[in-house]
Amino acid sequence: MSQTASTGYDAHLRVWRGDAAGGGLTDYTVEVNEGEVVLDVVHRLQATQAPDLAVRWNCKAGKCGSCSAEINGRPRLMCMTRMSVFARDETLTITPMRTFPVVRDLVTDVEFNYTKAREIPSFAAPEGLGPGEYRMRQEDVARSQEFRKCIECFLCQDVCHVVRDHEENKEAFAGPRFLMRMAELDMHPLDEAERRGLDRARAVAEEHGLGLCNVTKCCTEVCPESIRITDNALIPMKERAADRRHDPLVWLGSRIRRRGRGD
Structure with a gap:
């Protein structure tokens, strides 16, 4: 009996790490499963590779407005941005909102x-x-x-x-x-x-x-x-x-x- 092929894949992420004093982009490879959003992948990154990554979130349903960030240069909610809108071989660059001062990593002072x-x-x-x-x-x-x-x-x-x-x-x-x-x-x-x-x-x-x-x-x-x-x-x-x-x-x-x- 043949097994169904896995729909998961490894995504290449570039995530801004740093604080008010400065910082830069860090490269990660993170597993992605079918139906996930960017916030799911960021949480997996925290759980497996970067436990000190700072990110603000709350409802994960697009109603609290907490997880705002910039993904490939466009301001988006991470919880409402599906990974499926990006090509699997596309590098996702995730940075904090540029208009506001950085507190740490993806968290800004609003x-x-x-x-x-x-x-x-x-x-x-x-x-x-x-x-x-x-x-x-x-x-x-x-x-x-x-x-x-x-x-x-x-x-x-x-x-x-x-x-x-x-x-x-x-x-x-x-x-x-x-x-x-x-x-x-x-x-x-x-x-x-x-x-x-x-x-x-x-x-x-x-x-x-x-x-x-x-x-x-x-x-x-x-x-x-x-x-x-x-x-x-x-x-x-x-x-x-x-x-x-x-x-x-x-x-x-x-x-x-x-x-x-x-x-």
Whole structure:
């Protein structure tokens, strides 16, 4: 009785090893089995050859955003990147996200993103409404829900060349993930930020660097949740910010609305 041929093979990996002081690529040969993802192979590498390899991961289901890295130069989630998308004789180069400081090996310090998150004013709830009393049209719910699929893997932040290639922009630029958050709040029909004196469109342009985004759509291309960051968030936000600043009719309408509310 003949035995079924094994579907496993040996893959050639080049993994970045080092810390903030420096490092380089180290070559490994690791066994790969059918159906595995890159994170499976990295775990096998840890178990068999490099027990001190630092890698961040949690859910292994594409929902926590922890295992972000760059595979052959492209920002990806290791747990959602199947080995089958690469040729068996192809060398896989796995490196940490380039935009953020290295802690050790494949782990980076993403504090930049949490700093930017804290700078964004939160949702301004309507006065006089309690939990369960909000009412919205379904199309508004659907529009906002797309952006809430974000798992904060920060791949869009990593690939954005505004900060990837220009470290000096980090102070003035929030990045696509948080520009998207500002857009989500600005289009929310129940957000009353303007009534409370906060012009989100002005703030995102003047304080969070919306003008630095030149809509290359690289952020959309790497999003594991397929959020159309550029088309559905950043471009509409740019249009609203330009209208409020330069369109006299839009400016006059906002003044009339404020006066009508007694502001």
